[in-house]
Amino acid sequence: MRTLAIMNRVIKELLRDKRTLALMFLAPILILFMLKLMFDTNSTTNVTIATVDLDGGIRTELNDAKHVSAKDYTSLKSAKAALKDEKVDAIVKQNGSTYDITYANTDSSKTTATKMAFKNAVTTNSITQMKSTIALLAKQSGARVQTANGATMQVHNHYNYGDADTGFFAKIIPLLIGFFVFFFVFLIPGMALLKERSTGTLDRLLATPVKRSEIVFGYMLSYGILAIIQTAIIVVVAVWLLDIEVVGNIFSVMFVNIILAFVALAFGILMSTFARSEFQMMQFIPIIVMPQIFFSGIIPLDSMATWVQSIAYILPIKYAGDAQSQIILHGNSIFNLGLDIGVLLIFIIVLTTLNIVGMKRYRKA
Amino acid sequence: MDTAISLTHLVKKFGNQTVLKDVNFNVESGQIVGLIGPSGSGKSTVIKIALGMEVSDGGNAEVLGKTMPNRQLLGQIGYMAQSDALYDSLSGYENLKFFAQMKGISKANVQTEIEHVTQVVDLQDDIKKRVSGYSGGMQRRLSLAIALLGKPELLVLDEPTVGIDPALRRKVWTELKAIREQGRSILITTHVMSEAEQVDQVTLLLGGKVIAFDTPSQLKEQYQVSSIEDAFLKAEGEL
Numbered sequence: 001m002r003t004l005a006i007m008n009r010v011i012k013e014l015l016r017d018k019r020t021l022a023l024m025f026l027a028p029i030l031i032l033f034m035l036k037l038m039f040d041t042n043s044t045t046n047v048t049i050a051t052v053d054l055d056g057g058i059r060t061e062l063n064d065a066k067h068v069s070a071k072d073y074t075s076l077k078s079a080k081a082a083l084k085d086e087k088v089d090a091i092v093k094q095n096g097s098t099y100d101i102t103y104a105n106t107d108s109s110k111t112t113a114t115k116m117a118f119k120n121a122v123t124t125n126s127i128t129q130m131k132s133t134i135a136l137l138a139k140q141s142g143a144r145v146q147t148a149n150g151a152t153m154q155v156h157n158h159y160n161y162g163d164a165d166t167g168f169f170a171k172i173i174p175l176l177i178g179f180f181v182f183f184f185v186f187l188i189p190g191m192a193l194l195k196e197r198s199t200g201t202l203d204r205l206l207a208t209p210v211k212r213s214e215i216v217f218g219y220m221l222s223y224g225i226l227a228i229i230q231t232a233i234i235v236v237v238a239v240w241l242l243d244i245e246v247v248g249n250i251f252s253v254m255f256v257n258i259i260l261a262f263v264a265l266a267f268g269i270l271m272s273t274f275a276r277s278e279f280q281m282m283q284f285i286p287i288i289v290m291p292q293i294f295f296s297g298i299i300p301l302d303s304m305a306t307w308v309q310s311i312a313y314i315l316p317i318k319y320a321g322d323a324q325s326q327i328i329l330h331g332n333s334i335f336n337l338g339l340d341i342g343v344l345l346i347f348i349i350v351l352t353t354l355n356i357v358g359m360k361r362y363r364k365a
Numbered sequence: 366m367d368t369a370i371s372l373t374h375l376v377k378k379f380g381n382q383t384v385l386k387d388v389n390f391n392v393e394s395g396q397i398v399g400l401i402g403p404s405g406s407g408k409s410t411v412i413k414i415a416l417g418m419e420v421s422d423g424g425n426a427e428v429l430g431k432t433m434p435n436r437q438l439l440g441q442i443g444y445m446a447q448s449d450a451l452y453d454s455l456s457g458y459e460n461l462k463f464f465a466q467m468k469g470i471s472k473a474n475v476q477t478e479i480e481h482v483t484q485v486v487d488l489q490d491d492i493k494k495r496v497s498g499y500s501g502g503m504q505r506r507l508s509l510a511i512a513l514l515g516k517p518e519l520l521v522l523d524e525p526t527v528g529i530d531p532a533l534r535r536k537v538w539t540e541l542k543a544i545r546e547q548g549r550s551i552l553i554t555t556h557v558m559s560e561a562e563q564v565d566q567v568t569l570l571l572g573g574k575v576i577a578f579d580t581p582s583q584l585k586e587q588y589q590v591s592s593i594e595d596a597f598l599k600a601e602g603e604l
Binding site for chain 1: 451459511
């Protein structure tokens with residue numbers, strides 16, 4: 001009964017705070033949309049290579065490669081000037097059988113593309129030369145040599161997830177959804193409870209027969225409802241507006257995020273008891289919120305040192321990120337993710353209990 | 366006569382600082398007891414122990430016959446803190462309704478209770494407005510109204526009349542005296558010495574100890590002065 005009254009009050013207060021509402025609902029959409037723009041534009045790399053004294057065959061192969069154009073320069077000096085002016089990304093100079101390649105190397109992806117294009121050009125060129133040599137030898141010896149000239153090889157690509165255009169964005173979006181939910185839900189309820197403490201309303205509240213648990217549950221419920229709406233918006237925006245393919249069930253995605261939101265909620269309320277002001281609450285962003293993003297799985301965990309990996313196990317977002325990727329990328333059912341969900345539920349129970357006990361700081365009974 | 370608050374040998378330490386050394390005094394039913402003392406003398410700590418927000422390190426705090434802390438008992442206590450402690454974005458009415466629900470006032474009585482306390486603090490015209498638009502005095506009155514909700518057996522008021530104009534202050538005191546006539550008790554802290562003259566018993570708290578606990582007139586006699594203010598200053602000087 002009192003829990004519901006507290007919930008009503010918190011929601012009423014929130015609905016009148018338009019700015020915070022906008023932060024909770026519009027900010028994640030805006031950020032997701034900007035991320036989409038960032039990661040989608042630069043999917044192909046075009047390189048221009050300056051060639052000096054390069055073998056005509058290799059030069060043609062280089063120029064024929066996709067996203068590569070070769071430009072012939074008469075002297076190394078003029079090529080270097082072009083490199084400096086950012087007109088070309090690399091210079092290839094041939095001295096007999098030695099190739100000197102100079103990279104601008106201001107963009108590592110262009111350097112890699114150049115290396116690859118050159119290697120391919122050299123290989124293709126030598127094969128062409130070999131073919132003509134063999135044909136010549138065959139003609140001279142009168143032997144019949146079959147070349148694979150006529151039969152063209154065909155490669156068909158099949159994608160288990162997404163399509164040919166699926167990029168880095170598709171991999172990180174499930175993890176980012178979780179991070180946003182965590183970030184926004186962590187801060188706002190904690191701030192609200194902090195405000196109750198600093199204005200004295202918490203003391204006044206505790207001077208009534210309300211149970212400590214009723215206060216905690218009231219907060220969990222009101223912000224929980226908000227978190228559910230927010231999560232639904234984020235997931236829907238990610239899936240439909242940003243065109244993210246979800247192999248598994250979209251409601252499973254929402255479910256995982258909602259559980260994560262409740263963890264963040266309980267965590268935020270707990271941390272607010274260690275803060276004396278709203279600014280001190282903000283100080284938790286670099287030490288509590290930001291680490292979550294590094295351990296969410298955006299950077300593959302198994303590539304990290306073992307002791308770093310073990311840190312991830314105490315961070316709730318690791319489990320949410322795991323479950324999320326399994327559902328979105330691999331189409332796993334939520335019922336096979338009992339461990340991840342279970343750990344998240346344990347987080348909720350432990351943090352909520354700590355919150356109820358922690359309220360003893362303000363009232364002893 | 367029943368005892369509303371009975372504090373015996375209260376000791377309270379925060380870290381290695383002893384805030385209350387040995388505090389003894391009673392608030393009898395139907396009495397207004399004034400708790401006066403300079404800032405830092407431990408008035409707020411006494412109130413917090415009486416409400417069960419803090420637990421004393423020694424001694425005993427009994428309220429309405431039960432040892433504090435006791436959550437259930439808080440329903441019979443009306444508390445008003447020094448800060449106004451209101452929800453700014455809610456209207457006066459919404460604030461009252463919320464605290465009425467928290468105090469456990471039955472649904473049937475909520476409406477009449479709110480109407481009654483609103484009238485006492487003279488906020489009828491502004492009760493639907495949001496608290497963010499209230500003046501300091503109006504906020505103080507609303508805060509008092511919340512404490513009065515549910516006709517509590519015991520009122521604990523921390524500086525209730527700060528920022529209230531003289532006319533309203535008189536009205537508030539009339540109401541407090543009416544409450545006393547009903548046999549209910551009030552513990553009040555104040556800096557306004559003219560108010561201290563109106564209480565039944567004065568508790569003079571100084572350096573964590575009760576220096577004097579007597580009626581205003583006897584207190585003045587004891588210190589051979591003409592006002593509580595002088596008694597206060599004299600007691601402080603003697604320490």
